[in-house]
Amino acid sequence: MQKLTITGLVIFFALSLLVSGCAKKPADDTHGMMQETTQVEMEKNKPASVSETEVMDTSAADAAADAAAARAAERAAAKGLEQINFDFDQYVLTDDAKSILVNNAGLLRAAAAVNVLIEGHCDERGSDEYNLALGEKRALATKNYLVSLGVAAQRLSIISYGEEMPLDDARTKAAWAKNRRANFKVKR
Amino acid sequence: MESSRKKRWQQLQAVFGPGFKQMLLVSVLLHFILPILYYSPFFPQREIEKPPVYRVNLVNKIVKNPQAGRPEATSVKKKPVVKKKPKPKPKPKPIPPKPKPKPKPPVKPKPVPVTPKVEPKVQPKPTVSKAQNNTLKQRLEQMRASQKKKDSDQARKDRIAALKAAALAESRQIESPVTDAPVGMVDGSGDEAGVSASAHVQEFIQQQWNLSKYQAVGNPEAEVKMFYSADGALIHYKFITKSGNSAFDESLTRAIVKSKQLDQKLPEAMEFHIFFNLKDMLDRP
Amino acid sequence: MKYFTINAFVLIMLYVLCSTSYAARIEISAPGEQTIPLAMTRLLPMGVGGAKPAVVAEFQEVLQGDLELSGLFDQVDPASFLSDADKLGLRRNEIDFYQWRMLGAEALIKGGYSLSGGRLTIELRLFDVVTQRLLTGRRYVGQVSDVRQIAHTFADQILKSLTGEKGPFAAKIAYISKRTGHKELYMMDVDGHDPIRMTDHRSIVLNPDFSPTRKELIFTSYNKGNPDLFRKEIYTGRESRVSLKQGLNIGGRYSPDGREIALTLSKDKNSEIYLLGTDGTIHRRLTNHYAIDVDPSWSPKGNKIAFVSDRRGNPNIFIVDVHTLDVSRLTYEGKYNATPAWSPKGDRIAYARMDNGVFNIFTIRENGSDERQLTFGQGSKEHPRWSPDGRFLIYSKDIDGGDKSIWIMRADGTGGRKISARGGKDSHPAWSVHW
Numbered sequence: 001m002q003k004l005t006i007t008g009l010v011i012f013f014a015l016s017l018l019v020s021g022c023a024k025k026p027a028d029d030t031h032g033m034m035q036e037t038t039q040v041e042m043e044k045n046k047p048a049s050v051s052e053t054e055v056m057d058t059s060a061a062d063a064a065a066d067a068a069a070a071r072a073a074e075r076a077a078a079k080g081l082e083q084i085n086f087d088f089d090q091y092v093l094t095d096d097a098k099s100i101l102v103n104n105a106g107l108l109r110a111a112a113a114v115n116v117l118i119e120g121h122c123d124e125r126g127s128d129e130y131n132l133a134l135g136e137k138r139a140l141a142t143k144n145y146l147v148s149l150g151v152a153a154q155r156l157s158i159i160s161y162g163e164e165m166p167l168d169d170a171r172t173k174a175a176w177a178k179n180r181r182a183n184f185k186v187k188r
Numbered sequence: 189m190e191s192s193r194k195k196r197w198q199q200l201q202a203v204f205g206p207g208f209k210q211m212l213l214v215s216v217l218l219h220f221i222l223p224i225l226y227y228s229p230f231f232p233q234r235e236i237e238k239p240p241v242y243r244v245n246l247v248n249k250i251v252k253n254p255q256a257g258r259p260e261a262t263s264v265k266k267k268p269v270v271k272k273k274p275k276p277k278p279k280p281k282p283i284p285p286k287p288k289p290k291p292k293p294p295v296k297p298k299p300v301p302v303t304p305k306v307e308p309k310v311q312p313k314p315t316v317s318k319a320q321n322n323t324l325k326q327r328l329e330q331m332r333a334s335q336k337k338k339d340s341d342q343a344r345k346d347r348i349a350a351l352k353a354a355a356l357a358e359s360r361q362i363e364s365p366v367t368d369a370p371v372g373m374v375d376g377s378g379d380e381a382g383v384s385a386s387a388h389v390q391e392f393i394q395q396q397w398n399l400s401k402y403q404a405v406g407n408p409e410a411e412v413k414m415f416y417s418a419d420g421a422l423i424h425y426k427f428i429t430k431s432g433n434s435a436f437d438e439s440l441t442r443a444i445v446k447s448k449q450l451d452q453k454l455p456e457a458m459e460f461h462i463f464f465n466l467k468d469m470l471d472r473p
Numbered sequence: 474m475k476y477f478t479i480n481a482f483v484l485i486m487l488y489v490l491c492s493t494s495y496a497a498r499i500e501i502s503a504p505g506e507q508t509i510p511l512a513m514t515r516l517l518p519m520g521v522g523g524a525k526p527a528v529v530a531e532f533q534e535v536l537q538g539d540l541e542l543s544g545l546f547d548q549v550d551p552a553s554f555l556s557d558a559d560k561l562g563l564r565r566n567e568i569d570f571y572q573w574r575m576l577g578a579e580a581l582i583k584g585g586y587s588l589s590g591g592r593l594t595i596e597l598r599l600f601d602v603v604t605q606r607l608l609t610g611r612r613y614v615g616q617v618s619d620v621r622q623i624a625h626t627f628a629d630q631i632l633k634s635l636t637g638e639k640g641p642f643a644a645k646i647a648y649i650s651k652r653t654g655h656k657e658l659y660m661m662d663v664d665g666h667d668p669i670r671m672t673d674h675r676s677i678v679l680n681p682d683f684s685p686t687r688k689e690l691i692f693t694s695y696n697k698g699n700p701d702l703f704r705k706e707i708y709t710g711r712e713s714r715v716s717l718k719q720g721l722n723i724g725g726r727y728s729p730d731g732r733e734i735a736l737t738l739s740k741d742k743n744s745e746i747y748l749l750g751t752d753g754t755i756h757r758r759l760t761n762h763y764a765i766d767v768d769p770s771w772s773p774k775g776n777k778i779a780f781v782s783d784r785r786g787n788p789n790i791f792i793v794d795v796h797t798l799d800v801s802r803l804t805y806e807g808k809y810n811a812t813p814a815w816s817p818k819g820d821r822i823a824y825a826r827m828d829n830g831v832f833n834i835f836t837i838r839e840n841g842s843d844e845r846q847l848t849f850g851q852g853s854k855e856h857p858r859w860s861p862d863g864r865f866l867i868y869s870k871d872i873d874g875g876d877k878s879i880w881i882m883r884a885d886g887t888g889g890r891k892i893s894a895r896g897g898k899d900s901h902p903a904w905s906v907h908w
Contacts, residue, residue, distance in 0.1 A: 089783075089787075089788075089809075125827065125830050126788075126809065126811070126827065127767075127768065127781065127788070127811030127812050127825065127827075127855065128679065128680065128856075128900075128901070129680065129723055129724045129737065129767040129768045129781070129811070129812070130765060130767050130768065130781055130783075130788050130811050132679075132700065132721055132723050132744075132767070133721065133737065133739065133744035133765040133766075133767045134765060136720060136721060136739050136744065137743075137765065140742055158720075159698070159699065159700075160700070160720075160721065160739075161677070161695075164656070164677045164679075164695075165677075171873065385497075386497040386499055389497075389499065390499045390500075390501060393499075393501060394501045394503070394504065394505040395505040395506075396505065397501065397504040397505050397506070398504055398505070398506040398507075398508065398509050398510065398579055399504040399506075399507065399509075400507055400508055400509055400544065400545040400546075401507055402543060402544050402545050402636065402864065402883070403509075403545060403635060403636045405636075405637070413496065433637070434637055435635060435636050435637055438601075438604075439504065441603075441604060442579060442601065442603040442604060443504075445603050445604055446603055458496075458497060459496035459497070460496055460497050460498075460499050461496045461497070461498045461499065462498075462499045462500075462501060463498070463499065463500045463501070464501050465500070465501075465502050466502065466503060466504075467502040467503070468502040468503035469502075469503040469504065469507065
């Protein structure tokens with residue numbers, strides 16, 4: 001983990017140096033030296049795809065407006081996507097859940113650029129492994145319903161956390177009901 | 189091989205003539221009929237002793253003289269039960285394991301000295317360190333006295349004594365309706381006989397046998413022949429069959445070594461065939 | 474030839490019938506005492522080097538704890554010990570067995586130790602008091618810090634000489650603890666001593682299993698976002714991902730020969746049980762049902778796998794034959810049966826049943842008969858796993874109020890005791906093979 005973080009930092013540093021090096025032609029010797037060493041560093045680590053960063057360099061007024069609109073929709077989606085709840089040991093969508101999902105589907109259709117991760121969760125009762133599988137079934141049922149409402153399947157990914165991430169640690173019926181859920185995370 | 193046998197067969201036929209085959213057949217038939225006849229009513233049946241099944245109440249150990257202390261016991265000497273084998277009346281009627289309010293079995297009342305049974309583990313073994321014996325025993329007593337356990341033991345003993353007294357009082361009031369019930373039965377009478385000797389030996393050896401259920405795997409069984417002199421000393425023993433389970437077999441060896449000397453005499457020198465198994469213990473997951 | 478056989482048979486029959494011995498026949502169908510009275514003396518200093526009472530006390534505590542858990546013994550009160558307890562004599566002819574007989578002991582442990590330059594030597598003997606034999610003798614040399622390991626190892630040895638099978642005390646327990654705030658993998662001694670954190674994923678680490686053949690563990694972690702199966706070499710600390718399929722890669726269990734891993738995958742949008750090679754390649758799919766199939770557990774022969782499925786409505790234990798893929802149902806009672814663990818002896822399968830939100834541990838035979846409840850009372854008991862010899866079970870117990878920790882008990886449900894310290898929210902124990 002730590003090692004990876006360091007690697008990531010090194011790559012980032014190398015890329016930023018490259019970009020800055022391209023922008024400003026005149027470079028003194030020491031700078032060149034550093035560039036060289038960082039390149040060596042890069043090769044030693046991983047073949048990083050330099051080209052990907054260059055996509056960002058577009059500057060048209062229309063595009064900016066579009067992007068702003070998209071960002072607004074995205075923000076609306078991130079804010080407005082509501083979680084749904086399930087009955088004990090069930091992954092069938094309740095009527096309440098369906099009406100929430102209809103609303104969520106509308107938000108997602110408006111923000112076409114937004115990709116969403118659907119997380120399936122369970123309450124703490126039951127076996128951990130079984131709940132992981134159950135959480136996944138919940139996430140999948142949610143995804144399938146959204147797809148049926150016209151959200152592109154490739155925009156939706158799922159993950160199950162089983163009973164590992166409860167919203168409420170209490171051992172009450174209300175807490176358990178809150179924890180049996182599928183919620184949405186906007187992916188960038 | 190095949191031909192030589194045939195040849196012999198022919199020779200035999202030549203010697204005995206043409207009736208040979210029939211003769212053989214009759215012979216075989218007779219062999220079969222014999223055991224059948226043996227069990228038929230034509231033969232007076234000699235009772236074959238089956239291994240008697242004794243239910244032993246572990247709480248109330250067998251006493252030497254089960255009837256001692258009961259009024260009718262004193263006059264019962266006349267019964268000719270001195271024969272080694274019990275009468276052909278193997279009554280498998282078990283002694284009720286733990287009769288609570290009912291008449292207590294006569295195994296209970298015991299004014300007979302039972303001291304050697306209270307501490308069956310303290311088997312005197314005179315061969316080792318005779319000189320130390322007395323001092324050791326004294327020290328042991330001191331140690332024992334200092335044990336906290338002692339208190340609870342004493343309390344328990346008192347309780348048992350009280351229970352016994354109550355049981356005795358109760359049993360005195362009950363008239364025995366059956367006078368000729370076998371020895372050891374609830375309403376029986378009589379003095380120690382062969383049955384109670386082997387019951388006593390069974391009880392004694394069982395008490396010497398230590399085996400944890402966590403040691404026993406499967407359903408081991410072993411058979412041991414033990415020969416005791418009349419004064420209760422083990423003359424020799426022999427494993428007839430071993431279980432093959434070393435923990436089980438070794439626990440038996442220990443039990444036998446600890447049973448070198450019985451705590452009472454036998455009516456005569458006796459041989460015991462002892463079948464050891466774990467039927468009453470193995471009820472485990 | 475045929476006639477001869479018949480004749481012989483008849484003769485033998487007759488012989489058996491007629492030869493009634495005059496010996497009294499007795500059946501003894503249970504031992505009078507179901508524990509072995511054991512006298513355990515304190516370690517005495519041997520030769521040069523000063524006394525180290527701390528070492529002696531620690532050794533005593535560990536050995537005593539293990540032997541108590543074994544359930545085999547009834548320890549003779551040391552207060553009643555006589556002069557022989559204070560004599561170092563470790564040889565058969567130096568011991569006054571008569572003293573021990575008087576105390577009612579059948580087994581006797583004697584030992585000595587010496588310390589020189591940080592090296593600890595412990596010499597130990599187990600005697601049969603009745604037959605006056607040496608049952609086992611061992612000499613251990615190590616660091617002072619190895620004293621617990623030495624005690625566990627000798628406890629294993631004692632069990633071996635008294636039961637024919639080695640004990641499991643010198644092994645390790647892997648488990649999941651939330652002590653740092655994240656679920657991480659830990660390892661500790663069988664008595665809960667010396668817990669060490671093995672991972673620093675700061676995500677969610679789940680459900681470890683020891684390799685039966687190598688010093689390594691598999692477990693599931695969300696370290697890279699997805700619940701992937703990881704492998705960790707215990708001594709090098711090297712860690713790698715074994716299975717990183719889309720979706721769940723959970724509940725990994727090494728086959729008894731260590732060559733394959735049974736694992737729940739949901740790569741096809743539904744959780745199914747698969748057999749993987751240790752390199753992560755899929756060898757075989759074992760279940761094929763739209764229901765949830767999780768929690769595989771191998772039979773000791775490696776030919777069957779018990780697992781949890783809700784294919785009949787509620788979660789129950791099923792068994793799949795690895796070769797024929799025939800599935801049979803094992804549990805019928807209760808509404809929620811999960812986390813099967815097949816005994817290494819093969820005779821029983823332990824699992825947890827939930828009733829009113831509370832789990833208890835049960836065992837059942839492979840054919841579905843003789844179901845027994847092992848735990849009762851307060852708290853939810855889950856995640857049963859066997860010791861490598863099948864004599865004990867470890868499990869997690871969650872007492873309402875937040876104390877969730879690892880417990881240990883005998884396979885018959887007796888002798889339960891807590892081994893992991895309070896406050897770790899510990900779960901998912903796994904018992905290693907002999908270390």
